[in-house]
Amino acid sequence: MTDGGATLTAAEAAFLVAAADTIIPADELSPSGSQCGVVDFIDRELAGPYGQGVRLYRDGPIVKGKKEHGYQLGLAPRDFFRIGIEAADDWTRATYQKNFAELDEAGRQAALTAMETGKAAFENFNAREFFEALIAIVMEGFFADPIHGGNRDGAGWKMVGYPGLPADYRATIEPNRGKRLDIVPRGIADRR
Amino acid sequence: MAKTMKHVDAVCVGMGWTGSIMARELTKAGLTVVGLERGANRTPAENFVLPTVRDELKYRLRLDTMLDTSVETITMRHEPGETALPMRRWETFNMGDGLGGSGLHWNGITWRFAPSEFVLRSHLTQRYGKNAIPADVTIQDWGITYDELEPHYDRFEKLCGVSGKAGNLKGQIVEGGNPFEGPRQNEYPNKPLILSQGGAMFMKAAQGLGYHPFQTPASNSSAPYTNPEGLTIGQCQYCGHCEFFGCESNAKASPNVCVLPALMRDSKFELRTDSYVSRLIYDKHARKVTGVVYIDRRTGEEITQTADIVILSAYPFNNTLLLLLAGIGQPYDPHTGKGTVGKNYCYQTIGGVSLFVEEEINPWIGTGTSAASIDDFQADNFDHGGLGFFGGGYICVSGSGGRPIQVRATPPGTPRWGTAWKEANAKWYNHNLSLTSHGCNYAHRNNYLDLDPTYKDAIGRPLVRQTYNYRDNDYKMSAYVTAKAAEIAKAMGAKIVNPPQPRTGNFGATNGQATHHTGGCIMGTDPKTSVVNRYLQNWNASNLFVMGGAVYPQNAGHNPTGTMGALAYWSANAIVNQYLKSPGALVHA
Numbered sequence: 001m002t003d004g005g006a007t008l009t010a011a012e013a014a015f016l017v018a019a020a021d022t023i024i025p026a027d028e029l030s031p032s033g034s035q036c037g038v039v040d041f042i043d044r045e046l047a048g049p050y051g052q053g054v055r056l057y058r059d060g061p062i063v064k065g066k067k068e069h070g071y072q073l074g075l076a077p078r079d080f081f082r083i084g085i086e087a088a089d090d091w092t093r094a095t096y097q098k099n100f101a102e103l104d105e106a107g108r109q110a111a112l113t114a115m116e117t118g119k120a121a122f123e124n125f126n127a128r129e130f131f132e133a134l135i136a137i138v139m140e141g142f143f144a145d146p147i148h149g150g151n152r153d154g155a156g157w158k159m160v161g162y163p164g165l166p167a168d169y170r171a172t173i174e175p176n177r178g179k180r181l182d183i184v185p186r187g188i189a190d191r192r
Numbered sequence: 193m194a195k196t197m198k199h200v201d202a203v204c205v206g207m208g209w210t211g212s213i214m215a216r217e218l219t220k221a222g223l224t225v226v227g228l229e230r231g232a233n234r235t236p237a238e239n240f241v242l243p244t245v246r247d248e249l250k251y252r253l254r255l256d257t258m259l260d261t262s263v264e265t266i267t268m269r270h271e272p273g274e275t276a277l278p279m280r281r282w283e284t285f286n287m288g289d290g291l292g293g294s295g296l297h298w299n300g301i302t303w304r305f306a307p308s309e310f311v312l313r314s315h316l317t318q319r320y321g322k323n324a325i326p327a328d329v330t331i332q333d334w335g336i337t338y339d340e341l342e343p344h345y346d347r348f349e350k351l352c353g354v355s356g357k358a359g360n361l362k363g364q365i366v367e368g369g370n371p372f373e374g375p376r377q378n379e380y381p382n383k384p385l386i387l388s389q390g391g392a393m394f395m396k397a398a399q400g401l402g403y404h405p406f407q408t409p410a411s412n413s414s415a416p417y418t419n420p421e422g423l424t425i426g427q428c429q430y431c432g433h434c435e436f437f438g439c440e441s442n443a444k445a446s447p448n449v450c451v452l453p454a455l456m457r458d459s460k461f462e463l464r465t466d467s468y469v470s471r472l473i474y475d476k477h478a479r480k481v482t483g484v485v486y487i488d489r490r491t492g493e494e495i496t497q498t499a500d501i502v503i504l505s506a507y508p509f510n511n512t513l514l515l516l517l518a519g520i521g522q523p524y525d526p527h528t529g530k531g532t533v534g535k536n537y538c539y540q541t542i543g544g545v546s547l548f549v550e551e552e553i554n555p556w557i558g559t560g561t562s563a564a565s566i567d568d569f570q571a572d573n574f575d576h577g578g579l580g581f582f583g584g585g586y587i588c589v590s591g592s593g594g595r596p597i598q599v600r601a602t603p604p605g606t607p608r609w610g611t612a613w614k615e616a617n618a619k620w621y622n623h624n625l626s627l628t629s630h631g632c633n634y635a636h637r638n639n640y641l642d643l644d645p646t647y648k649d650a651i652g653r654p655l656v657r658q659t660y661n662y663r664d665n666d667y668k669m670s671a672y673v674t675a676k677a678a679e680i681a682k683a684m685g686a687k688i689v690n691p692p693q694p695r696t697g698n699f700g701a702t703n704g705q706a707t708h709h710t711g712g713c714i715m716g717t718d719p720k721t722s723v724v725n726r727y728l729q730n731w732n733a734s735n736l737f738v739m740g741g742a743v744y745p746q747n748a749g750h751n752p753t754g755t756m757g758a759l760a761y762w763s764a765n766a767i768v769n770q771y772l773k774s775p776g777a778l779v780h781a
Contacts, residue, residue: 025610069268070281070702112609139597145246162621170427
C-alpha cells in the first residue's frame with residue numbers, strides 16, 4: 001500500500017501501514033489510511049525539512065520540563081519516529097510476542113489504546129507522546145492537500161464534505177443558507 | 193571592522209504594520225528612512241497565489257510564514273525562581289517573519305479598545321473603590337485617552353478598509369453596531385461582510401437573550417476599496433484562508449497591500465530585507481540611540497546604520513530584548529516591583545465552547561471574521577461588583593474556515609480514531625460551531641520578560657525569558673464569560689453543547705491560542721513605572737520610539753492590532769508636528 005522509500009525502512013513502513021489502517025480503517029466512508037497514501041505522506045514528510053528538524057530549536061541543555069513546556073527532546077521528527085517505532089515494537093513483542101504490524105485488528109486496537117491512555121510503558125521512550133505524534137501525522141496525511149502524497153483522491157475531504165480549493169463563495173452564501181453543498185473536492189494539483 | 197552605511201534621518205527596526213506606517217509618515221514629512229526587516233521580501237502577488245496558497249499543511253501546520261525557532265525563540269517558566277526552558281517549536285502562538293510581519297498572517301479582526309481600558313486603574317478605582325484592585329494586579333493607565341486616539345483609529349481603519357457597522361456615531365447609538373464602543377467620528381469605510389451561517393444563528397440567539405450582537409469589524413474588505421494611500425484592496429471571496437495565510441485576492445489588509453507599495457515608490461525610503469538587527473547603539477550620556485547594528489544575512493557582514501530617530505517596530509519580545517541588551521532603562525524586578533523594562537508582560541485569556549447544530553454550516557466558507565460578536569461582557573461594560581475579577585472579553589462565533597486538519601470537533605465521548613471516529617467526523621463536520629470568549633489579560637506582578645541566563649539565539653544573544661502564568665483574575669474572568677458563551681450556545685438551538693472550556697490550569701506551550709502579546713516596554717505617565725511616554729518616546733533616549741503591543745500597560749479583551757495601528761499614527765503625528773521642530777523629550781517627567 002505504500003511505495004514509500006524516501007526514508008522509511010521496510011519495518012517502519014510496515015508499522016505505519018498497520019497504525020494508519022487501525023486509526024483509519026477501510027469502510028464505506030473511505031479507503032484505509034495507507035490506501036489513502038497516509039504512509040507515503042509520512043515518508044515524504046520525515047524525509048524532508050520537517051522530518052530533519054530544520055526549524056526546530058535544538059540547542060542544549062536538553063532538560064525534561066513540565067508538560068506545559070511542550071516538546072523538549074532534541075530529536076528531529078525523523079529520529080523521533082525511528083526511536084518511537086522501535087520502542088513500540090519492543091513493547092508489543094514483550095506484551096503480545098509480536099511486532100505491532102503482525103497483530104490482528106483487535107490486537108492493534110488494544111495496543112494503540114494502551115499507548116493512548118498511558119497504560120503502555122515503553123522502555124526509554126514516552127509511549128503517550130509517541131501516540132500523540134503518530135495520530136497527528138496520520139491525520140495530516142489523511143486531510144492535507146493530496147499534493148503532499150496523502151488524502152488520495154481527496155478521500156479525507158470527501159469523508160467530511162470539505163471542498164478543498166474552489167473558494168470564491170461571494171455568490172454562494174445567501175442562496176444556500178443552511179443547505180448542504182456537495183462540491184467535488186479539488187486540490188492544488190487539479191488547479192495547475 | 194563593521195561597515196557603516198550612510199546616515200539617515202530615521203531607521204525602522206522591523207517592517208510589519210507599525211514600521212510600515214511610521215516609515216510612510218516620516219518620509220511624507222520629508223525624512224530619509226531605512227526600513228530593516230529580518231526576514232524575506234514577500235509580496236502577495238508573487239508569494240501568495242492560487243492554487244498553492246490554499247495549503248493548510250504548509251502554512252498552518254508547518255508554519256511557512258512564521259519565525260524559524262531554530263533562529264530565534266523564547267524560553268518560558270511560570271514563576272520567578274523556576275528554570276525556564278525554550279519553546280523548541282511553536283505550539284501555542286506564532287510570530288510572523290518577513291516583510292509585513294504578523295500583519296501578513298493575521299485574521300484581520302480590527303477592534304478599538306473600550307474607552308475605560310485606557311484609564312483602567314483610575315476608572316476601576318473610581319467605580320469600585322480605592323482598595324478594589326488587588327496589590328499584585330499591576331494594571332496602569334496608558335497616559336492617553338480614547339478620545340485622543342480616536343482620529344488615529346479612524347486613519348488605521350481607512351488604511352485597512354475595515355468592514356463593519358458603527359454602533360456609536362458621535363455619541364448616538366446606532367442600531368446594528370456595537371453599542372458599547374467609544375464614540376466614533378465616522379462610519380467604517382466598508383459595509384459589513386456577508387454574515388456567515390454561524391454568525392446569523394449567533395445574532396438571533398444573542399438578541400433573544402437581550403444582548404447586543406453585531407458583526408465583528410474585519411479588515412477583510414466587503415467590496416473593492418481604494419485607501420487614502422491610493423492603494424486598492426480587493427473584495428473578499430470568503431475562502432476561509434485568512435489567519436496563517438497570505439491573501440491572494442488582496443482583500444485582507446496587510447502592510448504589504450495597504451502601505452508598502454506607496455512607500456516603495458518614495459525615493460526617500462529604502463527597504464533592506466534579510467537585515468537582522470542584532471543590537472542598538474546607545475549613548476547613555478547623551479540619552480540617545482545613535483543607530484543600530486544589523487547582520488546582512490546575504491553576506492554575514494555586520495553593518496552599522498546611524499540615524500537621528502530610531503523606531504523599534506518589531507514584535508514585543510524583540511523590542512524588549514533590544515532595550516535589555518542595550519541597557520536602556522532599568523530591567524523590571526518582580527521582587528521589588530522596581531524597574532520597568534520587561535514589566536507587565538501580558539497575553540490573552542481565551543476560552544470557548546463547542547456546539548453541534550442541526551443546520552448545515554458549510555464551515556469552509558469563512559473570512560477572518562464574517563461572523564458576529566457581543567461586547568456585553570467586555571471591559572467594564574457590566575457591573576463587576578461582587579464578581580471577584582475585573583475586565584472581560586467579547587464572545588464571538590467561529591467562522592474563519594473549516595480547514596480539516598485542524599477544524600474537526602466531535603461531541604464528547606467520541607473516540608479519537610477508528611470507525612466510530614470516522615462516523616462522528618462525517619456526521620458532525622458540517623454541523624459544528626464554536627463560540628470563543630476572547631478575554632483580557634490584566635497585568636500581574638510576577639508576569640514579565642527578561643533575558644534567559646542559559647539559552648541563546650542563532651546570533652549568540654540571550655533568548656527572551658517569559659515568566660508568565662494565568663492568574664486569579666484570568667481564571668475567574670474566563671469562567672464567567674465562557675459560561676455566558678455556553679448560554680448563547682444553548683440558545684442557538686444546539687443539539688449538543690460540549691462542556692464549556694474556560695481558561696484553566698497553567699499557561700502551556702502547547703495550548704494553541706492567539707498571537708497577542710503585549711507589554712515589556714509599556715507606556716505611561718511616569719518614568720518610574722513605564723518605559724515610554726504617551727507619545728511612545730523612550731524616557732531614557734529621546735530619539736527612540738517603541739511601537740506595537742509592547743507598549744500596552746495590560747492587554748484588553750479585544751484583539752490588539754487596531755490599537756497598535758492607531759498608536760503608530762498617534763506617535764508619528766507627535767514626531768512630525770512636535771519632535772521634529774524641537775528634538776528632545778516631548779514629556780518632561
